[in-house]
Amino acid sequence: MIKQISLTVFLFIAIVALSLSGSYAQPVDTKTAATILSGVSAKYKTFTTVKATFSMKSESSANAVTEQQSGTLYVKGNKYKLELTNQEIFCDNTKIWTYLKDANEVQVNNYEPDADEITPTQIFTIYEKNFLCGYIEEKTINGKVYQVIDMTPNDKSKTYFKVRLMIDKVEKTIYSAKIFNKDGTKLTFEIQKLTPNTTIADTFFTFDAKQHPGVEVVDLR
Numbered sequence: 074m075i076k077q078i079s080l081t082v083f084l085f086i087a088i089v090a091l092s093l094s095g096s097y098a099q100p101v102d103t104k105t106a107a108t109i110l111s112g113v114s115a116k117y118k119t120f121t122t123v124k125a126t127f128s129m130k131s132e133s134s135a136n137a138v139t140e141q142q143s144g145t146l147y148v149k150g151n152k153y154k155l156e157l158t159n160q161e162i163f164c165d166n167t168k169i170w171t172y173l174k175d176a177n178e179v180q181v182n183n184y185e186p187d188a189d190e191i192t193p194t195q196i197f198t199i200y201e202k203n204f205l206c207g208y209i210e211e212k213t214i215n216g217k218v219y220q221v222i223d224m225t226p227n228d229k230s231k232t233y234f235k236v237r238l239m240i241d242k243v244e245k246t247i248y249s250a251k252i253f254n255k256d257g258t259k260l261t262f263e264i265q266k267l268t269p270n271t272t273i274a275d276t277f278f279t280f281d282a283k284q285h286p287g288v289e290v291v292d293l294r
Contacts, residue, residue, distance in 0.1 A: 105208035106222050109240060116245040120269040122149045127264050134257025143265070152278035163280045168294075170280035178289040179280055204236075211242065218242040232256075 117123075124147050131140040144157040151166035163170040164184055172179045209221040219239040226233070235253040240246070246267055252260040282288050 102208040103206060106206040109208065109220050109222060110206060112245045113240060113247070122147070122269065122271055122273050124268040124271055124273075125264050126266045127262060129260065129262045132259040132261070136259075139258075147273060147277065149273050149275070149278065152275065154278050161280075163278055165275070165278045168279075172280060172285070172288075176289070177285060177287055178291060179282070179285070180291045180293055181280075182293050209237075212239065217248075219248050 124145065126143070126145045128141070128143045130138050133139050142158050144155060146156075147154045153162075153164050155162040159174050161172045161174070163172070167184055169182050169184045170179050171182075204224045204226055206222055206224045209223055212219045212221060218241075220242050222238045222240065224236045224238065233252050233254045237251040237253070239248040239250075241248050247264055249261060249263040251262075254260070282290060
């Protein structure tokens with residue numbers, strides 16, 4: 074499901090603002106990783122709102138691309154809106170609406186995130202989520218320098234075993250996150266453009282049926 078894939082991606086980029094605890098089974102540079110992530114966290118905490126355009130791709134265990142798409146995420150406090158090619162997801166921190174464009178159908182649920190889930194509203198400010206982080210290297214791409222950090226979950230029952238972040242060294246913002254799943258598949262998320270502190274009305278995060286004539290409302294509450 075596109076929704077499942079997209080929200081899974083956001084779950085993993087949330088880790089950029091972790092506070093660190095524990096250590097790897099083998100030596101890694103946790104001190105540098107902690108310094109980098111603290112800088113990223115401090116930067117994002119200055120934002121009142123965030124608009125992020127992104128691309129993402131899913132790869133099979135044979136490194137063949139199985140799905141690609143782009144979208145836009147808006148975040149304001151505990152509210153968010155996720156715009157994808159075929160659907161839009163609205164959340165006002167009380168209800169969540171999933172609008173299926175092709176079917177002109179919206180599904181309404183109470184917003185009850187799983188205790189283990191990292192939601193899009195938390196993606197830049199999550200703390201103490203039990204990951205071990207290590208600085209790997211710097212990479213230069215198209216003249217920009219990125220810092221690479223690998224993160225592994227303390228909970229080994231997770232379906233993934235590693236998340237690799239690339240962080241813009243100068244801007245202290247996320248460039249990409251790559252999730253390595255135990256089944257061999259990989260999910261890569263890249264931020265194309267990040268626009269902070271824009272004015273966004275609270276009503277933007279609520280689905281308005283009047284804007285979609287003939288929409289079928291499926292209330293699943």
